[in-house]
Amino acid sequence: MRDKWKTVRAAIDEDIASGKFVQGDRIPTETELAEIYCAGRHSVRRAVAELAKEGKLSVEQGRGTYVEAVPRIVYAIGKRTRVHRNLLPQGIKVTGELLDAEMTDPSDGLRQVLRLEDGEPAISSRRITYADGLPIGFGVAWRSSIRFPDFVERQSLLLSATETYKTYGITDYFRAETTIESRPAQPEEAELLRQHPDMPVMILHSVDTLIDGTPICYSETVWSTARVRFTISATNDD
Numbered sequence: 001m002r003d004k005w006k007t008v009r010a011a012i013d014e015d016i017a018s019g020k021f022v023q024g025d026r027i028p029t030e031t032e033l034a035e036i037y038c039a040g041r042h043s044v045r046r047a048v049a050e051l052a053k054e055g056k057l058s059v060e061q062g063r064g065t066y067v068e069a070v071p072r073i074v075y076a077i078g079k080r081t082r083v084h085r086n087l088l089p090q091g092i093k094v095t096g097e098l099l100d101a102e103m104t105d106p107s108d109g110l111r112q113v114l115r116l117e118d119g120e121p122a123i124s125s126r127r128i129t130y131a132d133g134l135p136i137g138f139g140v141a142w143r144s145s146i147r148f149p150d151f152v153e154r155q156s157l158l159l160s161a162t163e164t165y166k167t168y169g170i171t172d173y174f175r176a177e178t179t180i181e182s183r184p185a186q187p188e189e190a191e192l193l194r195q196h197p198d199m200p201v202m203i204l205h206s207v208d209t210l211i212d213g214t215p216i217c218y219s220e221t222v223w224s225t226a227r228v229r230f231t232i233s234a235t236n237d238d
Helices: 004-018 031-034 041-053 083-090 107-113 151-158 161-166 187-193
Strands: 057-060 064-067 073-077 096-104 121-133 134-142 174-184 198-207 213-223 227-231
Touching: 041 057, 041 174, 064 151, 073 083, 083 096, 096 151, 096 174, 107 121, 107 134, 107 213, 134 187, 151 161, 187 213, 213 227
Parallel strands: 073 227
Antiparallel strands: 057 064, 096 121, 121 134, 134 213, 174 198, 198 213
16 A cells, blocks of 8 residues: 555554553554554654654654653743743643853854953853753853853752842843744754654744843753744733
8 A cells, every 4th residue: 555654654643642652652663563553664664754753753763762742831932931930830840951061252243132341251051951851942041251150050059040040139030032933953953852853943042131121141942843832922921
């Protein structure tokens, strides 16, 4: 049958929906699936690839194929955009990991956004965020090295940017600007997010400021479209 892979895809999808395969399960091998669904290995391979593109399966080299979480995370972008505020009310456990950090000479554009003095270096930190153990996004944040000389170390202890800002006397801050774009995932991004290479990612370019408009952070975050959907709030979220 020419489109046998579609039948196999629908059957696997139904088994996921019915709970036969649940989140985190390692599904049978390609050969076993071919026997279960009475199909050729090529059809099984195509069906698995399509489900991986949809974010329902995760193919991990050398480990096997696993059932992914159904996309369920709603991330609201508003006046006060916070990771923990977004995820905790949804019953999601938030964790993070520092990938690297360094002192850097910012570009002219970044220097202008953060209003840095001539010659003033910035501190960049790259972190990945997990929701219930699954990677949902990672990115780079830049801050003034003069105002926040040890921000990375403090955040590693407090595990929250908001709580870290409080140690500098900043009890509130706003999301002044967010620019959103979508593009194909780069190989490293797909690997870090554990998503299919053909699935796109969402990039958020963000500027956070104090209440008086003073910029404190510029960030670029790569989000998994397999696990996160965004909403834009026009209301005051005090």
